[in-house]
Amino acid sequence: MATNKYDEIAQAAITLFNRKGYHATSVQDIADEVGLQKGSLYHYINSKEELLLEIATKSINGFCRDLEAVCEQASSAQEKLERAILHHFDIVIGHLEMTTVLLREAFFLSDDQHQLIKDANDRYLNLWVQIIREGVATREFRGEDPRLTALSILGSCNWVYRWYKADGKKSPQEIARYFCDLHLRGILNR
Amino acid sequence: MATNKYDEIAQAAITLFNRKGYHATSVQDIADEVGLQKGSLYHYINSKEELLLEIATKSINGFCRDLEAVCEQASSAQEKLERAILHHFDIVIGHLEMTTVLLREAFFLSDDQHQLIKDANDRYLNLWVQIIREGVATREFRGEDPRLTALSILGSCNWVYRWYKADGKKSPQEIARYFCDLHLRGILNR
Amino acid sequence: MATNKYDEIAQAAITLFNRKGYHATSVQDIADEVGLQKGSLYHYINSKEELLLEIATKSINGFCRDLEAVCEQASSAQEKLERAILHHFDIVIGHLEMTTVLLREAFFLSDDQHQLIKDANDRYLNLWVQIIREGVATREFRGEDPRLTALSILGSCNWVYRWYKADGKKSPQEIARYFCDLHLRGILNR
Amino acid sequence: MATNKYDEIAQAAITLFNRKGYHATSVQDIADEVGLQKGSLYHYINSKEELLLEIATKSINGFCRDLEAVCEQASSAQEKLERAILHHFDIVIGHLEMTTVLLREAFFLSDDQHQLIKDANDRYLNLWVQIIREGVATREFRGEDPRLTALSILGSCNWVYRWYKADGKKSPQEIARYFCDLHLRGILNR
C-alpha cells in the first residue's frame, strides 16, 4: 500500500506498536516487517523514538486539521459538535492503529518530545472547548463548565479505540450517530 | 504508610509505573525506592510482571467490588447509575496512580496475564450494562443499545485519569456531580 | 596483581588501551581479559569512557603528586629540575602502559572530560615552569622564556613513552641521567 | 585549494582526523566535508585506512626529504643540526594538521601498515642520529650515545604539535630558534 519506503516503515511501526506496544517492539521487529536489515532502517529514520514521534504527530495533526475544517464550515454550535463527533469517529475507526499509537504510546516519548504531543492534544481539546463555549453563549447548550463538558465528550469518544472491533453489529457510522445523540441530549437546552 | 514490605514494594511500583511506565521502570528503580538491593526484592516478588498483574488485579477488583455493593443497595436504576458514577470517580481520583497503572500499563502484560485483566474489565463493564439495561426496562432510560451507552459513559469517566489534576478549581466531588448530570441528562427519558 | 575487581578491570583496560588503543578496544575485549561477561563489567564501571578518564586522571595525578613532593624537598632549582626529570622517567618507564594511555588516548575523551585532563596537564606543566622560573631568578638557569624551556624539556621526556623498550643496553636510570645532563647543560649558566 | 578531487578528500580527512581523531571520523563526515555522498568517495579512495596511510606516508616523507636536502647542503654538523631543527619546525608548524595526523593517528593503522610508517620514522630518526654521530666524530658535539641524544632533541621538537597555538607571542621562527639554542647548548663541546 505504501508508496515509498519511509511510509512503509512507518506503517510497519504503526502495526507493531499497535500490536505489542512501543517498548516491546524492537527495531529488529520493524526491520523484519519491511524486509530490511536492522541497520538499513537507519537510512530512513533517525531513531525509533523519532519514528514514534512522527507517527503521533501526524495522527494528532490529522485530528486538528479535520476539526478546524469543521469549525469553519458548520454554522451552529450544535452542527459543529455533531460533525466534530462524527469526524472524530471517522478518524479513530478509520485509522484505528494510528490512533491507538497516539493515545496509548505517545506517553512513552521522552519528556521533550512528549510535551510536543501534549501541546498538540491541548490544542485539539481547545477546539472542542471553543465549540461548547460558543453553544453556551448562543444558549444552544447548557453547562457552566465548557472544559469539563468537552473532556467528558472527548473522553467518551477517545475511549472507543480501546473497545471498537470491526466485527460488531453496528457500523462505525451508526455507533458515531449513537454517541452523537447521547452527548447532544446531555447538553442541549430543552 | 505500607504495613508490610510487600505493600511497600507494590506502592513503590505503582508510583514508578505511574511516573515512567512499566517498561521504563527497572527493578533497580523499585529497589532504590524501597531501600533494598535489586536481588533482595525477589524475596517478596516473583517477577516484575507478576507485580504489575497484582497491582492491576487489585485495582480492577476494587472497581468491581464497589459497583456490586452499589447494585445491591440502590433501588432505582437512576440511583444506581448515579452512585456508580460517583463511586467510579472516588476510586479514579482517590487512587489515581493505581488506576493509571490499570488503565495504561496492564496492556503490557503478556497475553495470558493481560487476558485476566481484560476479563475482569469485561465483568466490570457488564455491571454497568446491567444497570443501563435495567433502566431501559423500567423506562427510566432511553437508548436501544445498553452496551454502547455503558461504553460511552464509562469511557468518559475513565478518561479522567488522563487529565485530572489535583490543583483544579472544582473538587473531585463537584467534577463527579457534573459528569453525573451530563450523562443522566443524556439517557433519562424526558 | 590486582587486589580487587575494579583494579583488575582498570589494569586490563590499561593493557588493552595500550596495545590497541581506546577505540579499537571493545568492552568485550576488557571483559574477556578479566573473565567476565560483557554486561557484568557494568557492575564495576559506568561506561568505557569513564574508565579511560579514571585511568588518565590517576596517571596525571601521579605525575603531579611526585613533582610537588620534589618541589617541597629539593633546595636549589637545579636540584629540583634534576629530580623532576628523574622522577618523570621513573613514572613514564615504571608505568609505561598507563603513561601511554594518558599521553596517547586521553585525547579521545569527550570534550568535557578531555578538558579535565588538559587542565591537569597544564597544572603539571606549570610546576615545571615554576622550577625553571625560579632557576632563572636565582641565575642558576639561562633563558628568557621559562615556559618554552619547560615545554622543550617536558616534550623530550614525554616522548620517551614512544620509543622506550625494556631490552635496551642502558637502564632506565642511565637514560634518565643522560637526559638530565643534556637538559641541564642546555640551560645552566656557565 | 585542492587541485583535484583526491587531494580535496585527503585535505578534508586531514582536517577531520586532526579535529576528532581517525576513529571518531566517519567516512560520512569526510564525504560531507567534500560535498559527496559516502559511496562516491570510493571512486577516489580504496578505504578509510588507506587514506590515513597515505596521509601519514606523505607527511613522514616530507620530513625525510627536507632533512636529506639539509644533510647534502650544510657543511658542519652544527650547521646541519641547526637547519634540521629549523626545518622540522617549519613542517610541524606549517603543516600542523598533517603532522598531528602522522604523530597521533598513524598508530591506529593495522599492524602491517603501521609498520610502514614506523620504518619511515626510523629512517628519519637515523638521519638525525647520523648528524649527531658526525658531530661527535668531529668533536663538535659531546655525548657518547648519539641515538639517545637524537631521541631527546627529536622528542622535544615533535612534542610541539601538542602545544603550539598560532596566537602566541613568539613567531614560529622565534620558537624554533629558541629550541635550537637550547639543544645546541646541550650538546656543543665547550
Added chain:
DNA sequence: AATGAATGAGACTTCATTCAT
C-alpha cells in the same frame, strides 16, 4: 532477610564498504 556479583540475552545504533543504477 539481605546482599551483590554474575549472567546472558537483547536493546538501539553506527559504520565501512559494496553495488546496481
Added chain:
DNA sequence: AATGAATGAAGTCTCATTCAT
C-alpha cells in the same frame, strides 16, 4: 562520475533474574 540503498558485523549499554554467601 555519482548516487543512495543495502548490508552485516560490531559497538556500547541495560536489565530481569539467579544464587552463593
